[in-house]
Each structure stands twice: as structure tokens, then as C-alpha cells.
Amino acid sequence: MYATDHLKGVAPFLATAEAGSFTSAAERLHLTSSAVSKSVARLEQRLGVLLFERSTRRLALSDAGRAYYATCKRVLQELADAEHVLTEQTTELAGKVRIAVPASYGRLRVMPVLQQLCVQYPQLQPAVSFSDRFVDMIEERIDIAVRIGAPGIAPAALGQLQLGFERLIFCAAPAYLARRGTPQSLVQLEQHDCIAYGRADGTAQPWRHADGSAQGQGEYRIAAPRLILGDAEARTAAVLAGLGIAQVATWLVQPYLASGELVEILPELATPGLPLCLAWPLARQLTPKTGVLLQALKQTLTIN
Numbered sequence: 001m002y003a004t005d006h007l008k009g010v011a012p013f014l015a016t017a018e019a020g021s022f023t024s025a026a027e028r029l030h031l032t033s034s035a036v037s038k039s040v041a042r043l044e045q046r047l048g049v050l051l052f053e054r055s056t057r058r059l060a061l062s063d064a065g066r067a068y069y070a071t072c073k074r075v076l077q078e079l080a081d082a083e084h085v086l087t088e089q090t091t092e093l094a095g096k097v098r099i100a101v102p103a104s105y106g107r108l109r110v111m112p113v114l115q116q117l118c119v120q121y122p123q124l125q126p127a128v129s130f131s132d133r134f135v136d137m138i139e140e141r142i143d144i145a146v147r148i149g150a151p152g153i154a155p156a157a158l159g160q161l162q163l164g165f166e167r168l169i170f171c172a173a174p175a176y177l178a179r180r181g182t183p184q185s186l187v188q189l190e191q192h193d194c195i196a197y198g199r200a201d202g203t204a205q206p207w208r209h210a211d212g213s214a215q216g217q218g219e220y221r222i223a224a225p226r227l228i229l230g231d232a233e234a235r236t237a238a239v240l241a242g243l244g245i246a247q248v249a250t251w252l253v254q255p256y257l258a259s260g261e262l263v264e265i266l267p268e269l270a271t272p273g274l275p276l277c278l279a280w281p282l283a284r285q286l287t288p289k290t291g292v293l294l295q296a297l298k299q300t301l302t303i304n
Contacts, residue, residue: 017065113296117296163277194225198225245265
């Protein structure tokens with residue numbers, strides 16, 4: 001059977017499923033109601049299942065029909081994506097590209113890259129979502145995602161590139177250290193005002209530190225945090241205000257370390273944090289805009 005045989009009846013089937021009747025589907029396709037009905041019947045005969053539950057009052061998809069409808073829509077979208085890839089090869093770097101980034105990391109590290117590309121390519125239209133949730137790239141039609149956290153097993157339709165690992169350090173404002181002193185050990189650290197990451201219910205995430213283990217890190221549970229904040233930038237603001245000591249990723253505080261507004265303490269306890277990676281649907285990796293964005297993000301965000 002040739003591949004084209006699989007497409008026979010698909011358009012009438014999709015139109016009927018979306019319109020809810022053979023008559024409405026026929027109007028969409030500029031065919032007769034009888035032609036649409038017979039086309040769907042032949043498709044059902046070839047598949048060996050009933051795609052619609054028919055009654056005198058309504059026409060509804062069967063369980064098999066719903067599954068087949070979802071598959072047909074996905075396949076047709078992939079065909080449209082493939083055509084878009086080929087069309088885009090001969091055009092200027094332009095158009096919309098959907099990007100999903102973690103909230104704070106996206107604002108501080110990804111946006112400077114995108115701003116530079118927007119200046120370089122005036123017709124490029126990034127549509128960026130900022131969220132710390134793990135987005136479903138296929139379902140939400142995301143072109144590129146920057147992710148913090150274990151990438152896990154990627155769907156076969158996704159490509160992935162690991163950029164490296166965060167580096168977690170302890171830091172504080174000079175004014176705080178002048179007032180309270182600089183801790184020289186974990187034991188002394190416990191006596192300080194600690195600013196932790198956590199939830200409003202009071203659950204604080206334990207700090208990690210180098211401990212000489214095979215994994216290179218251990219866990220240190222904060223005895224009594226002064227503040228528990230569920231936002232990375234809010235923790236940085238609290239540390240800058242001299243309210244205590246926090247463990248943060250260097251990407252979050254590098255400018256403040258460079259300016260002296262923050263000081264790293266207990267550097268021997270610095271440890272790798274979560275992995276950083278790029279992900280993208282393989283069907284779109286050949287578009288010029290996606291390729292340029294991936295390369296720019298890789299060059300800028302990779303941690304050596």
C-alpha cells in the first residue's frame with residue numbers, strides 16, 4: 001500500500017470531527033454531504049473501526065475516532081512544520097520563535113542574548129515565557145527551552161544539550177559580616193541569620209556543601225532560617241540588604257560579587273548545583289532562526 005493511500009478520507013474525517021456533522025463538513029470542503037459521508041465510511045471500512053457514533057440527533061467521535069483524530073492532527077502539524085523548515089531556508093532570519101525559560105535565569109542570563117539578537121535581526125520576533133515549571137514543549141509548541149534541573153529521558157522528538165552545572169556558593173553583604181562576623185565553618189554558620197529557599201508553609205530547602213564524598217556534596221539542614229523565600233531574586237535582594245547569609249548560584253550574584261556588594265564566604269564549601277540544558281523539537285532544529293538562537297545560547301550559557 002502506498003503512503004498516499006493513508007491520506008484518503010483524512011480531510012473529510014477531520015472536517016466532520018471538527019464541524020460535528022457531514023453537512024457542515026461538506027460546506028467547509030465545498031463537497032456534497034453524500035460525498036463526505038461516503039468518504040468517511042470508506043475510511044472506517046479500511047481501518048476496520050467506527051470513527052463516529054451515529055444517531056438521529058448527533059454525530060460524535062468514538063473512542064477510536066478520538067485517538068485517530070489526535071494522531072492525524074499531530075501528523076499534519078509535523079508536515080506543516082517540515083514545509084515551514086524548507087520555506088525558511090531561503091528567507092531572512094525573521095518571524096516568531098517561542099522560547100521557554102526559568103523565571104530568574106531567563107531574565108538575568110537569557111534576555112541579554114535575545115536582546116542582542118533582536119538588534120542584529122530586526123525581523124526576529126521572540127515570544128518568551130518565564131516560568132519555573134517543566135514545560136511540555138510538544139504540547140505547548142515551544143521552539144527552544146532553557147532548563148535548570150535533571151533533563152531526564154527526553155522524548156524521541158526532542159534534542160538536548162547540557163550546558164554544565166550551576167556553582168553554588170555562600171555569600172553575604174560586607175555590612176552584615178562587619179556586624180556579625182565571618183563564619184569559618186558550618187558550625188559557625190549555623191549561628192548566623194540564614195536566608196533559605198523554600199515555601200510559605202515554612203519548609204526550607206537544605207543547603208548543599210562539598211564534603212569529600214564521591215558525589216562531591218552533602219546536605220546541611222539550616223537550623224532556624226531567618227527568612228524563607230521562594231524566589232531567587234528576592235533572596236538576592238535580602239542578602240544585599242544585609243539580612244543574612246544565603247547559598248545561591250553564581251549566575252544570580254556574579255555582578256554583585258564583582259562590584260564588592262556581596263562577598264563569598266566559606267569558598268571551600270562551594271559545590272555544583274543543578275544541571276543547565278537546552279532542549280528543542282528536532283523537527284524545528286533546521287530552521288535558520290532556531291539554529292542561530294541555539295548557537296548563541298550555547299556560546300553564552302555554556303559553563304566550562
